[in-house]
Amino acid sequence: MSSCLDLREYQDDPNMASIMGKIFSGKSGYKAVIERKKETLKCPKCGKILEGNEKFCPECGQKVK
Numbered sequence: 001m002s003s004c005l006d007l008r009e010y011q012d013d014p015n016m017a018s019i020m021g022k023i024f025s026g027k028s029g030y031k032a033v034i035e036r037k038k039e040t041l042k043c044p045k046c047g048k049i050l051e052g053n054e055k056f057c058p059e060c061g062q063k064v065k
């Protein structure tokens with residue numbers, strides 16, 4: 001009947017709070033993983049450090065992505 005009443009129920013629900021926390025922590029964790037990969041990207045064949053936008057290794061020609 002009342003939408004206000006429904007919102008109150010969600011706020012008081014501990015499960016809802018935990019779901020919201022998972023969504024936010026998951027987002028920041030995903031971002032951190034992407035930034036880390038950019039820093040340590042290197043050729044899987046010869047180990048040359050790459051800038052991160054190369055499709056092929058300039059050293060040995062190995063396909064990077």
Ligand SMILES: [Zn+2]
Pocket residue numbers: 043044045046047048057058059060061062
């Ligand atoms: Zn290479």
